[in-house]
Amino acid sequence: MLGLNKKDTRFLLIVVALTMATPILLQPFPEGSGLAQFNAGYPDLMQRFAIFGIFAIGFNILFGLTGYLSFGHAAFLGIGSYSVVWMYKLLDYNVIYGLPLAIVMSGIFALLIGYISLRRSGIYFSILTLAFAQMSFNLAYSVLTPITNGETGLQVYTNDPQVLLGATEPRSPHFFGIVMNNSSKVNVGDWVFTFNNGYYFCAVIAILAFYLSLRIFRSPFGLMLRAIKSNQQRLNYTGLNARPYTLAAFVISGMYAGLAGGLMASMDPLAGAERMQWTASGEVVLMTILGGVGTMMGPVLGAGVIKYMENIFSKINDQVLHGWFGWMPDGLEDFVIGISHFFVGKSWHLTSGLLFMIVVIFLPGGLVEGGQRIRAMFAKKRGDDDDDPKHQPKQAPHVAE
Amino acid sequence: MGILEVKGVGKRFGGLQALGDVNLSVQQNTVHAIIGPNGAGKSTLLNCFVGKLIPDTGSVMFDGQSVLGRSPHEINQMGISRVFQTPEIFSDLNVMENMMIPCFAKRDGAFRLHAFEGVENEKELVEKAEQMLIDVNMIDKRFMHAASMSRGDKRRLEMAMCLVQEPKLLLLDEPTAGMARADTNNTIDLLKEIKEKRDITMAIIEHDMHVVFSLAERITVLAQGTPLVEDTPENIKGHPKVREAYLGEAH
Amino acid sequence: MDAILLQILNGLDKGSAYAMIALGLTLIFGTLGVVNFAHGALFMIGAFCAVTMQRIFGMSFETVDPNQKDFLGNPLKVKTPYLESWFGPETGAAIIDWSVPLAILFSIPIMLIVGYVMERGLIKHFYKRPHADQILVTFGLAIVLQELVKHFFGANPIPTGAPEVFKGSFDFGVLMGFDPNVIIYPYWRMVYFFFAAIVIGAVFAFLQFTTFGMVVRAGMQDRETVGLLGINIDRRFTIMFGIAAAVAGLAGVMYAPINSPNYHMGMDFLVLSFVVVVVGGMGSLPGAVLAGFMLGILESFASMNWIKSMVPGIDQIIIYLVAIIILLTRPRGLMGRKGVMEE
Numbered sequence: 001m002l003g004l005n006k007k008d009t010r011f012l013l014i015v016v017a018l019t020m021a022t023p024i025l026l027q028p029f030p031e032g033s034g035l036a037q038f039n040a041g042y043p044d045l046m047q048r049f050a051i052f053g054i055f056a057i058g059f060n061i062l063f064g065l066t067g068y069l070s071f072g073h074a075a076f077l078g079i080g081s082y083s084v085v086w087m088y089k090l091l092d093y094n095v096i097y098g099l100p101l102a103i104v105m106s107g108i109f110a111l112l113i114g115y116i117s118l119r120r121s122g123i124y125f126s127i128l129t130l131a132f133a134q135m136s137f138n139l140a141y142s143v144l145t146p147i148t149n150g151e152t153g154l155q156v157y158t159n160d161p162q163v164l165l166g167a168t169e170p171r172s173p174h175f176f177g178i179v180m181n182n183s184s185k186v187n188v189g190d191w192v193f194t195f196n197n198g199y200y201f202c203a204v205i206a207i208l209a210f211y212l213s214l215r216i217f218r219s220p221f222g223l224m225l226r227a228i229k230s231n232q233q234r235l236n237y238t239g240l241n242a243r244p245y246t247l248a249a250f251v252i253s254g255m256y257a258g259l260a261g262g263l264m265a266s267m268d269p270l271a272g273a274e275r276m277q278w279t280a281s282g283e284v285v286l287m288t289i290l291g292g293v294g295t296m297m298g299p300v301l302g303a304g305v306i307k308y309m310e311n312i313f314s315k316i317n318d319q320v321l322h323g324w325f326g327w328m329p330d331g332l333e334d335f336v337i338g339i340s341h342f343f344v345g346k347s348w349h350l351t352s353g354l355l356f357m358i359v360v361i362f363l364p365g366g367l368v369e370g371g372q373r374i375r376a377m378f379a380k381k382r383g384d385d386d387d388d389p390k391h392q393p394k395q396a397p398h399v400a401e
Numbered sequence: 402m403g404i405l406e407v408k409g410v411g412k413r414f415g416g417l418q419a420l421g422d423v424n425l426s427v428q429q430n431t432v433h434a435i436i437g438p439n440g441a442g443k444s445t446l447l448n449c450f451v452g453k454l455i456p457d458t459g460s461v462m463f464d465g466q467s468v469l470g471r472s473p474h475e476i477n478q479m480g481i482s483r484v485f486q487t488p489e490i491f492s493d494l495n496v497m498e499n500m501m502i503p504c505f506a507k508r509d510g511a512f513r514l515h516a517f518e519g520v521e522n523e524k525e526l527v528e529k530a531e532q533m534l535i536d537v538n539m540i541d542k543r544f545m546h547a548a549s550m551s552r553g554d555k556r557r558l559e560m561a562m563c564l565v566q567e568p569k570l571l572l573l574d575e576p577t578a579g580m581a582r583a584d585t586n587n588t589i590d591l592l593k594e595i596k597e598k599r600d601i602t603m604a605i606i607e608h609d610m611h612v613v614f615s616l617a618e619r620i621t622v623l624a625q626g627t628p629l630v631e632d633t634p635e636n637i638k639g640h641p642k643v644r645e646a647y648l649g650e651a652h
Numbered sequence: 653m654d655a656i657l658l659q660i661l662n663g664l665d666k667g668s669a670y671a672m673i674a675l676g677l678t679l680i681f682g683t684l685g686v687v688n689f690a691h692g693a694l695f696m697i698g699a700f701c702a703v704t705m706q707r708i709f710g711m712s713f714e715t716v717d718p719n720q721k722d723f724l725g726n727p728l729k730v731k732t733p734y735l736e737s738w739f740g741p742e743t744g745a746a747i748i749d750w751s752v753p754l755a756i757l758f759s760i761p762i763m764l765i766v767g768y769v770m771e772r773g774l775i776k777h778f779y780k781r782p783h784a785d786q787i788l789v790t791f792g793l794a795i796v797l798q799e800l801v802k803h804f805f806g807a808n809p810i811p812t813g814a815p816e817v818f819k820g821s822f823d824f825g826v827l828m829g830f831d832p833n834v835i836i837y838p839y840w841r842m843v844y845f846f847f848a849a850i851v852i853g854a855v856f857a858f859l860q861f862t863t864f865g866m867v868v869r870a871g872m873q874d875r876e877t878v879g880l881l882g883i884n885i886d887r888r889f890t891i892m893f894g895i896a897a898a899v900a901g902l903a904g905v906m907y908a909p910i911n912s913p914n915y916h917m918g919m920d921f922l923v924l925s926f927v928v929v930v931v932g933g934m935g936s937l938p939g940a941v942l943a944g945f946m947l948g949i950l951e952s953f954a955s956m957n958w959i960k961s962m963v964p965g966i967d968q969i970i971i972y973l974v975a976i977i978i979l980l981t982r983p984r985g986l987m988g989r990k991g992v993m994e995e
């Protein structure tokens with residue numbers, strides 16, 4: 001179906017089902033219970049899951065397949081956001097104008113930056129992309145203020161032209177009248193599920209993005225990209241020119257980043273330069289590695305974990321901690337809470353940094369590899385004695401897993 | 402007129418004259434060996450054919466066109482495939498994927514943004530790759546991870562990858578270097594088989610005499626960057642100059 | 653002429669910091685072959701050594717002064733630093749005043765230990781891993797170190813003063829025969845430059861004139877051969893890592909009065925330092941120093957008003973622009989050796 005084989009179709013359907021059911025799946029705890037703070041089914045967070053999922057899927061097409069580590073992808077995120085907000089300012093709040101522009105603009109910039117950066121490889125490539133991203137960031141903050149509104153960030157003002165704005169049109173981002181901010185709440189017993197328009201808009205686009213990336217992974221083009229990572233010399237002597245392939249991958253992943261940036265501005269009509277800083281590029285690297293670089297599901301998973309931690313961990317404050325550890329003797333309680341402080345609240349970045357290091361050191365394949373190992377362990381326990389690993393040729397791992 | 406015509410090629414590295422005035426002609430459908438002691442300039446010469454090096458003087462014509470100044474992938478697209486001293490394969494991919502890449506290169510050229518068709522759906526190319534794997538006795542290993550194969554299998558795979566492109570000229574850079582005797586014999590058998598099954602032109606760089614005399618139809622002896630003689634194996638064996646320059650040392 | 657001189661002077665302090673960090677990066681890169689994204693964090697730790705020193709020296713106890721009253725009429729509480737009560741008010745105040753330079757002594761052992769632990773505990777396991785993995789794991793480490801510092805010291809910059817003697821500026825112009833008040837230069841920045849010159853000189857002298865340095869230099873050229881000679885090159889490289897960490901730390905300690913330390917200063921300097929290393933040429937120590945000063949000065953030239961009015965925004969991007977141009981036209985950088993990090 002859809003140009004995919006059976007296994008991939010099933011895989012895609014599972015992803016669609018999970019994405020659609022996210023508002024329910026992420027609310028496992030009833031409202032008012034002690035664990036309700038671990039619920040993640042609120043619109044803002046779910047939107048970010050989808051948006052950063054797209055960002056990471058795109059980044060993975062470059063880094064996961066070709067092995068070229070870019071530290072400058074946040075620049076495209078920013079370009080996407082600015083494009084969308086500008087369309088609000090000039091035309092109206094319908095995101096249909098902004099999003100295509102976001103993709104096109106980031107594609108153009110990616111073509112330019114990629115064309116230059118890809119003349120070098122390895123660490124030099126990383127530093128070139130880093131330099132371009134920092135340049136964009138610095139310029140957005142300084143001379144480009146007329147376009148970016150500098151530190152304040154770009155937003156819509158009442159005196160903006162908005163030439164297409166109708167009298168009855170919503171005054172916030174919408175898609176042909178479907179207002180992103182609107183949600184409907186459903187109460188089931190003690191559970192409250194929020195179905196948000198913005199989330200579903202992002203989710204549909206994310207699924208589309210995922211599907212396209214799946215097709216790329218399975219295509220001859222994807223195969224060439226993996227070949228580039230594996231052995232560029234052999235590729236050249238097989239009659240293939242690596243540079244247009246890497247450039248195409250760079251542009252595609254830049255467009256994904258632009259789309260993600262555009263969606264950020266579609267949820268919240270604001271664009272700031274801090275989105276372009278290189279540490280923001282670092283974040284997507286982190287997501288991709290954490291989930292499992294080069295795998296289909298990994299980057300999405302990584303994006304989810306990071307964004308979940310950012311939200312949930314950073315919300316845990318003193319009060320919550322006292323609630324948890326209240327049963328301990330006083331001295332011990334204070335000690336445990338003191339230690340916990342390192343990892344939660346404002347310090348959640350420490351947790352993500354540590355997690356990241358642990359993954360790079362012990363689990364280079366990320367969480368996906370972790371899952372595979374655990375599954376393999378169980379499979380062994382079940383006792384499949386008939387396939388003796390010594391007499392079976394080692395099968396290459398399938399990229400989808 | 403040979404398929405590969407080398408005229409007056411010279412190459413200098415700093416003070417070292419690696420090649421001086423090499424003339425060579427590889428005829429269609431022959432196995433042409435280039436032999437010579439270490440440092441004779443064999444590898445330098447080969448690198449001049451594939452675009453890795455550009456000679457200072459002379460010309461290298463392949464199939465009526467000059468290869469000089471072209472990059473390796475362009476030269477491959479002209480019809481020259483190369484086997485390396487240590488097998489160069491895509492070790493992160495499986496055997497079948499390794500085979501598909503040259504198939505695509507042959508059909509689609511140096512670049513094609515072919516992003517939405519499944520690799521598996523390219524029935525014609527899959528069949529072609531599988532047929533090639535059958536020819537080299539590797540079909541049962543087609544889903545094996547390339548990195549986990551033995552060195553002999555890697556060599557076999559690399560040759561299959563080159564052959565599936567149906568090159569007009571196959572260059573082999575010491576295909577048996579560092580191999581045990583049994584592996585060497587296997588490789589010789591494989592090359593003989595290939596030669597019997599299809600019309601192919603090969604140029605082999607080799608210093609193992611056993612390999613050379615089992616395969617070659619023409620031999621060029623290179624010494625200190627210049628060709629000493631070019632003749633049939635029978636004549637080379639008895640040639641006093643060659644004995645002096647090369648065989649005398651080897652035996 | 654005077655404007656040019658002023659800009660050169662203005663570029664020196666940043667250039668000094670770039671040069672010292674880039675020197676450490678290059679040492680680590682040249683000896684261990686590791687790309688250390690945590691090097692900026694070491695610079696930051698150095699700066700916070702100075703902050704800590706100032707806090708420790710400033711620790712005080714409260715006494716009630718019966719002779720003075722606060723505005724509510726209660727007896728006034730007076731804070732007296734311990735140092736002043738131990739050594740007398742004058743000596744004590746002098747020590748507190750000099751806490752930043754004194755922090756140098758305190759930071760060297762700390763940075764050596766940090767460097768040692770980092771190399772043995774983490775970096776060692778990454779020698780054979782791809783450069784991308786090295787970048788990633790040290791990037792993770794940088795985040796962790798940065799967050800730890802943020803946890804203890806907060807997110808706001810902490811003003812850290814230089815000794816009173818070095819506050820104020822020096823009229824450099826008068827010395828050179830210009831009008832007064834044309835070229836004025838803060839004393840501390842001058843101190844920073846001389847300090848950097850001494851540190852850099854010491855590192856070079858160490859590499860040039862000691863047997864240890866000779867082995868390390870030989871190891872940078874050809875690690876395997878030196879290893880074959882029966883010299884324990886690994887242990888020396890560990891020490892080298894400690895030294896590189898110390899150089900970055902020292903750069904940070906003395907930088908504290910120039911820019912109030914904050915937890916993300918390491919990341920800010922890291923990117924620029926990498927650019928410096930690349931411009932200087934990967935693996936070239938003189939290249940790193942030269943490029944550090946060059947880019948520092950170039951940056952300060954680009955911020956001159958008439959240049960900014962000609963090319964708006966040039967001050968923001970000049971370093972990156974230079975880096976991109978150099979990387980594309982001279983792939984090995986200004987003084988890089990052949991074959992370093994090249995595939």
